Amino acid sequence: MARVNADAWIPEEYDSEVITRVNQNSVVEALANRKNMGSDVIEVPRMGAVSVNSVAKGATYVDSEPTLDVVTLTTRKFGNTFTIAEEDLDDTLADTITGYQNEWATSYARRLDNAAIACTGTENGGTIPFTSLYKAAGSGQKVATAGVVTYAKLSEVFGVYEGGDFANDADTVVMAHQTFKSAFRGILDDNKRPIFVEGLAGTPSTLFGVPVQFSYGLKLSATATDTPTGTIGAVGTAGNPILVVGNRQHLLLGVRGGPESKMGEEFRSDEAILKVRARRGFGIARTTAFGILEVTAGS
Template structure:
């Protein structure tokens, strides 16, 4: 195949790129979250604890709201990888080795961004733990928002075998909050839940899990399920988490995904520089993302 030398990062076309299609098929967060355009590496996004309402008598004074107004800070972090490709593989291969590498990176990135945003079980450090994950948010007390850490986390007594009561408790934790929106709610879950869900019945012996047919989505308790391979607990962000699976009940409007750049790539021709000695070129892929969940009372998690 012909070789093109690219001297700048080339962004993937969001509507047509196979890399982007792979990412949005695999990543629940990239597909569902509210996108926040970022023109710098940080951005403050307003957050409110709600606003009250009173009955106002004719000619009466309006009461003033005392709800807390604050903001969340989005900080862009870089996810990337480089692949060294031999000149022979580029020139002799029938398959497009560069496209194959890019799509492979996209799928790994998709799993890692879901893990980093939803299921990392430690505090943000900006490197191995790029964000405050949803799990960590729900596990942390925030007195300013009136939330006690762990309130909206339900852990199954038997690993990988959650009961009907545990599923019901988990979704009930978010249903009872001010941010519950029955028309705009998703369950993001690891596929490991599928096996256990098939055997869970409600008190009338009806299945709580309905597998979609002919393009209709899977649902649990009537809530659409989006499956994610990144939805397993891990100590640091990874594309191959191995901890217990989670099911997160979320409102996409509260899922704030900052998009600073990418996915994008640069191809560094091996005929230039030191790589000319080995007939190798380098393909680099990256995306810069930021994350925050708007309010801990607007989500809940079941640990399977």
């Protein structure tokens, strides 16, 4: 007697937890000097260097005239909507809303990092929200390494930063594209000790004893993107991964609102709309407070 196949009538079982990519933390969100913004534009005061004179007994003091100016942070909005059938919300065990929120947060982290640090284009307020650190920094702040990340090149870019006027051990941080991590693991100092130590149990990873954080957004692109791609090429080519060492106090992140989400309803079509957004401004106080290492083509 033939058995009736009823497999099509047996529902598949799904876990209620949506599988998502790891919710990556933005290096800019984590490390930058945060400025609360009560309006769409904020001007952060900046003072130039003050010189000190020796004064002989009975001599007249000399006025010091530092340059006083501002760094302007302008709010840019990052956001998306997701239209979801109400049946999908009601009939599934999966936490659909949290899944979308987590995925958006991951992409937002990468796009913000790319826009603030690694975008090569000229700021236009839209596809290029900010003037990035890479765009603003002069050639004297950049070091190129052809294909291979070496001890000598890492030491050189640290030297660029440490040779400037704004190096400060307490505020020094390293930000790097994820691909640098594998390169770091194979580099030893002259005493055969690793220069890179991966963090454990919540402690940060370190490079030359300096805290280091990684981001997929730190790869060059012409416009801001959460998926920077391209083949490694000459200096400035989209796809080149970069490392930044510098004084975190000179990365200015204006916080106007979010990340935040809001649910709405499309009454005529039985659909729910999830809106997710963040409003941020960004600027560099001093480009000479940073050194940039860029991986280019070569062997």
